[in-house]
Amino acid sequence: DAGVTQSPTHLIKTRGQQVTLRCSPKSGHDTVSWYQQALGQGPQFIFQYYEEEERQRGNFPDRFSGHQFPNYSSELNVNALLLGDSALYLCASSEQGFRGYTFGSGTRLTVV
Amino acid sequence: SQKIEQNSEALNIQEGKTATLTCNYTNYSPAYLQWYRQDPGRGPVFLLLIRENEKEKRKERLKVTFDTTLKQSLFHITASQPADSATYLCALPPGNAGNMLTFGGGTRLMVKP
Numbered sequence: 001d002a003g004v005t006q007s008p009t010h011l012i013k014t015r016g017q018q019v020t021l022r023c024s025p026k027s028g029h030d031t032v033s034w035y036q037q038a039l040g041q042g043p044q045f046i047f048q049y050y051e052e053e054e055r056q057r058g059n060f061p062d063r064f065s066g067h068q069f070p071n072y073s074s075e076l077n078v079n080a081l082l083l084g085d086s087a088l089y090l091c092a093s094s095e096q097g098f099r100g101y102t103f104g105s106g107t108r109l110t111v112v
Numbered sequence: 113s114q115k116i117e118q119n120s121e122a123l124n125i126q127e128g129k130t131a132t133l134t135c136n137y138t139n140y141s142p143a144y145l146q147w148y149r150q151d152p153g154r155g156p157v158f159l160l161l162i163r164e165n166e167k168e169k170r171k172e173r174l175k176v177t178f179d180t181t182l183k184q185s186l187f188h189i190t191a192s193q194p195a196d197s198a199t200y201l202c203a204l205p206p207g208n209a210g211n212m213l214t215f216g217g218g219t220r221l222m223v224k225p
Contacts, residue, residue: 004155033212042118042201042215043156056212090155098211100146103155 004104006091012110013081019109021076025093026102031055032074033101034066035090043090049074078109086111114139116216118202124222125192133187133219135202142204145178145185146213150199156215159200160187192223 005024013019025032031050035043045058049068068074072093078085088108092101117136125131135145144163148156162169162178162185169176175188189196199220203213 031211035215040217042116042217045212045214048212058212088153092155094211100158100161101148101156101213102158105153105155108153 004091004093004102006089006104006107008107009105010108010110012112015081015083015111017081018077018079019081021078021089021091021107021109023074023076023091023093023104025072025074025091029093029095029102030072031094031096031098032068032072033092033094034074034076035092036060037088037090037106039087046076081111083111085109114204114206114214116140116202116204116214118200118216118219120217120219122220122222124224127193127223127225129192131189131192131196131221131223133200133221135185135187135216137183137204140183140204141180144205145176146203147174147176147185147187148201148203148215150201150218156201189221192221194223194225197221197223 003026007022033048034046037043046060047057048055052068063079065077088106090106091104094101115138146161147159150156160176162176173190177186199218201215201218203215
């Protein structure tokens with residue numbers, strides 16, 4: 001049973017560019033959450049998607065947007081990249097009757 | 113505002129000893145608390161969930177306590193092994209509805225053989 005799959009694993013972008021990160025949730029999970037984790041810090045909540053809609057959002061600017069597809073997979077888009085956006089981006093899936101997240105291995109984004 | 117504090121300094125212990133990690137929170141009344149393990153360059157892995165009406169929970173060599181009066185959770189690993197070396201994160205749901213989690217900064221555990 002595949003867990004959460006994220007792509008790509010690593011990415012280097014230039015300041016001002018746009019990036020799209022992808023996530024396939026664990027089989028049977030219908031909710032996808034995205035987190036940003038800077039080096040040496042805990043994950044910071046970006047937003048959560050359920051039934052193809054953004055259900056909750058953390059303290060991130062509108063440059064961060066997302067989407068959930070009918071098959072529950074999700075994308076995270078970041079526009080106008082800043083150097084400070086360099087981080088590990090984690091996707092986590094969960095199900096109703098939440099008992100914990102299943103995380104992917106993340107996408108390491110470097111903005112130069 | 114809601115705040116979660118974990119000791120940012122690494123915890124170094126000898127193999128076979130018990131490791132104890134602390135998670136303190138303020139301005140919260142969470143219905144539950146979770147602990148995760150994270151290895152370098154990998155996503156966190158869910159370990160344990162403890163509810164507000166549970167004082168203690170165990171899973172193999174792991175034990176978690178939850179004191180809602182002190183607003184503190186303790187995470188114990190007994191008979192620690194070098195393979196237990198990792199960063200351990202505590203996480204709580206926000207005060208509003210929803211199943212998103214807020215994470216602490218994590219504590220790095222190093223178990224020396």
